[in-house]
Amino acid sequence: MSEFVELVDRYVRLRLEEFIAPVVWREGGNLFETLVAVVLSQNTSDKNAFKAFQNLKKRLGSITPESLRGISLGELEELIKPAGMYRQRARYLKALADAFITLEITPEKLVKMGADAARKLLMGLPGVGRKTADVVLVNLGLPAFPVDTHITRIAKRWGVGSRYEDISRWFMEQLQKERCLEFHLKLIQFGRDICKARKPRCEECPIGERCPSFKGRG
DNA sequence: GGCCAGGTGTAAA
DNA sequence: TTTACACATGGC
Numbered sequence A: 001m002s003e004f005v006e007l008v009d010r011y012v013r014l015r016l017e018e019f020i021a022p023v024v025w026r027e028g029g030n031l032f033e034t035l036v037a038v039v040l041s042q043n044t045s046d047k048n049a050f051k052a053f054q055n056l057k058k059r060l061g062s063i064t065p066e067s068l069r070g071i072s073l074g075e076l077e078e079l080i081k082p083a084g085m086y087r088q089r090a091r092y093l094k095a096l097a098d099a100f101i102t103l104e105i106t107p108e109k110l111v112k113m114g115a116d117a118a119r120k121l122l123m124g125l126p127g128v129g130r131k132t133a134d135v136v137l138v139n140l141g142l143p144a145f146p147v148d149t150h151i152t153r154i155a156k157r158w159g160v161g162s163r164y165e166d167i168s169r170w171f172m173e174q175l176q177k178e179r180c181l182e183f184h185l186k187l188i189q190f191g192r193d194i195c196k197a198r199k200p201r202c203e204e205c206p207i208g209e210r211c212p213s214f215k216g217r218g
Numbered sequence B: 001g002g003c004c005a006g007g008t009g010t011a012a013a
Numbered sequence C: 001t002t003t004a005c006a007c008a009t010g011g012c
Helices: A003-011 A021-026 A031-041 A046-060 A065-069 A073-083 A086-102 A107-113 A115-123 A130-139 A149-157 A164-174 A177-193
Strands: none
Touching: A003 A177, A031 A046, A031 A073, A031 A086, A031 A130, A046 A073, A065 A086, A073 A086, A107 A115, A115 A130, A130 A164, A130 A177, A149 A164, A149 A177, A164 A177
């Protein structure tokens, strides 16, 4: 593990009990529910995504392709409205439910396919891009490292690279695959707390002068 | 009031 | 292959 990754690990206090993270973190067993949670969290604050997810959960009980099919598009839109972009995402979720049923997608099937084939299949589904597909893969224990906006920013500052593929590969080289989900979440927390978009709090950062972007700040 | 939030799909250069 | 933009609510 690189020094950078170790320092992040030592610093970050993950608040896993909050917001959307626990859905993905703890309930990785239910593939479809995880996917719904991730779609709701796309470019959305955790609080808003969690509100939408809870609305859906309360209404459906267990979120499955079948239960999601059982409600109208209009009702779905109302339920997930707090997450924003609700018309677009309601359509995606409906289409995802249909695809899961038609293609008979199961966790076992995806695991058996392997990361590359499973990613390709998932990315062919509406509303599922590279990042969302990788979150699903890493939840299934397949080798993947999802790269979000925070991680991209941190990786750029560290000179790791700026392209999704390069950043993802670099972190996978630093980590055992069992720890990819954990570090994905830790880095996001690190980005929110310290290495922020607008004002990086370099003074509070444990990496300090060792960070390539420290120069000229503080 | 402006910026940002665990992106994706589409279109145009 | 890269860039721009729509999608949209809610917190700070």
